[in-house]
Amino acid sequence: MKPALQLKMGQHLTMTPQLQQAIKLLQLSALDLKQEIQEIIDSNPMLEIEEKEYPDKSENMDLANENQDLTDNSTLLTSDILNEDKLVSSPLDNSLQKSTENNSNGTNEDNNQSSNEWDAALSISGIRRDSESETEFYGSKNETLRDHLIWQLNLTPFSELDHSIAIALIDGLDDDGYLTVTIEEIREDFNTEESPVEVDEVEAVLRRIQQFDPIGVGCRDLKECLICQLRNYPKDTPHIETAQLLLNDCLSLLGQKNYRAIIKQTALSEQDIKEGLLLIKTLNPKPGSDHTSEATEYVIPDVYVKKINGVWQVNLNPDSSPKIRLNQGYANMSKQVNSASDSQFLKNNLQEARWFIKSLESRNETLLKVSKKIVEEQQGFFEFGEEAMRPMVLSDIANAVDMHESTISRVTTQKFLHCPSGIFELKYFFSSHVNTSSGGECSSTAIRALLRKLIDAENPVKPLSDSKISALLKDQGIMVARRTVAKYRESLNIPASSERKSLI
Numbered sequence: 001m002k003p004a005l006q007l008k009m010g011q012h013l014t015m016t017p018q019l020q021q022a023i024k025l026l027q028l029s030a031l032d033l034k035q036e037i038q039e040i041i042d043s044n045p046m047l048e049i050e051e052k053e054y055p056d057k058s059e060n061m062d063l064a065n066e067n068q069d070l071t072d073n074s075t076l077l078t079s080d081i082l083n084e085d086k087l088v089s090s091p092l093d094n095s096l097q098k099s100t101e102n103n104s105n106g107t108n109e110d111n112n113q114s115s116n117e118w119d120a121a122l123s124i125s126g127i128r129r130d131s132e133s134e135t136e137f138y139g140s141k142n143e144t145l146r147d148h149l150i151w152q153l154n155l156t157p158f159s160e161l162d163h164s165i166a167i168a169l170i171d172g173l174d175d176d177g178y179l180t181v182t183i184e185e186i187r188e189d190f191n192t193e194e195s196p197v198e199v200d201e202v203e204a205v206l207r208r209i210q211q212f213d214p215i216g217v218g219c220r221d222l223k224e225c226l227i228c229q230l231r232n233y234p235k236d237t238p239h240i241e242t243a244q245l246l247l248n249d250c251l252s253l254l255g256q257k258n259y260r261a262i263i264k265q266t267a268l269s270e271q272d273i274k275e276g277l278l279l280i281k282t283l284n285p286k287p288g289s290d291h292t293s294e295a296t297e298y299v300i301p302d303v304y305v306k307k308i309n310g311v312w313q314v315n316l317n318p319d320s321s322p323k324i325r326l327n328q329g330y331a332n333m334s335k336q337v338n339s340a341s342d343s344q345f346l347k348n349n350l351q352e353a354r355w356f357i358k359s360l361e362s363r364n365e366t367l368l369k370v371s372k373k374i375v376e377e378q379q380g381f382f383e384f385g386e387e388a389m390r391p392m393v394l395s396d397i398a399n400a401v402d403m404h405e406s407t408i409s410r411v412t413t414q415k416f417l418h419c420p421s422g423i424f425e426l427k428y429f430f431s432s433h434v435n436t437s438s439g440g441e442c443s444s445t446a447i448r449a450l451l452r453k454l455i456d457a458e459n460p461v462k463p464l465s466d467s468k469i470s471a472l473l474k475d476q477g478i479m480v481a482r483r484t485v486a487k488y489r490e491s492l493n494i495p496a497s498s499e500r501k502s503l504i
Helices: 018-027 030-043 057-082 089-103 108-124 143-152 160-171 183-190 198-212 222-231 240-249 251-256 257-264 270-280 328-333 340-377 379-384 394-401 405-412 445-458 466-476 482-490
Strands: 047-050 304-306 312-314 324-326 416-419 422-425 433-435 442-445
Touching: 018 340, 018 405, 030 047, 047 340, 089 143, 143 160, 160 198, 183 198, 222 240, 222 251, 222 270, 222 304, 240 251, 240 270, 257 270, 257 416, 270 394, 270 422, 304 340, 324 340, 328 340, 340 379, 340 394, 394 405, 433 445, 433 466, 442 445, 445 466, 445 482, 466 482
Parallel strands: 304 416
Antiparallel strands: 047 324, 304 312, 416 422, 433 442
């Protein structure tokens, strides 16, 4: 082929750096946005965070003078109260004098009298002293399960070897307090020719640990844990023998809630089984969970929704996106420097700063615009709750605000809305629909709310099956198949009817 020039026509999408930055900011959450803003500010001297305005010094001085006047007035008022009825010396003065005499005499009787008079003086002046509350707070400390058990271990008389075995057993516990290593493994770690260790010795140490607080820690399975806790109940506890029988012989049947098989196997009446179950419910299946320290996750809402004068209003959360501005000092400096390299550096940073501020403003405008439209479409939810949720998809909002669906997806991901009903992700308000008998549509979120309401009101002795729930929804005009009911029930983490059955 000979080399030749060819002319072709075509279209392709070119994303400028400014567009890429705007898209990146649009999909960031509130926490990620704060981090991104801080990184940009650290790298660009042209940007700075807009500080909050504070009152002038003169206003602060006036406020301080007013506080001083209030303090002086309260002092005079206290003095008038203490000198009421033309007392020659106030109880406060008497207590101080008595306290000085007590220091010289050193008698306990005078000390008690002085303390009483001091409390009386404080009560007259409106001051309360509580010796038990005079503590200093140095910060909270989460005590782990291991720390709690080691503290009790150090208070228990153990030999040096048993103490080491106990530490190894404690280190083998999981967060729920169950032992994850075998007794044989522990024995092998400490067994030597000079000092052999038997399995019974490790078992004895383990039984001592199982009596630590919380009771039942160090057990190897659920059955041992519950029986260990039940063993610490008084022997005259009502129905304790029934509970022990159920745990020893029918624990798997209890998990399946197969009460007919339990009655057939134990020859107990239904009432006896019910009383035994009530006692078993007082036990803790995860004794170590109370000492598990979990990191608290915080959600910063991006949008606030409030009803003002009968109208739902949407406002951006100013704390989720700090305000930034140009540093005028550096901006003016770009016109005054003589060096070409310095001038170019300042101009480039100035241009990037303006792009970033514009992209941030565009993000906030888009988020507010989309949030207002969501609130407008879901008025029923904010008025009446989940059961009034309307079916809505991304294309509905995209067409309403004249944006692409991908933009709506980005702006609603990891963005949260705060309203009187709680905090919800913007994605929560989008759901599929199910046809109704009247020809309308019902949101899947509303169906889940109705399903949860029906299950909460069911008879625990005879819970509703998926087919029955489907029939009840059809009576309300919602055409939902049994498989759809099962799918919604599983999404709500609600067990099947056979597992929800209970005698209690």
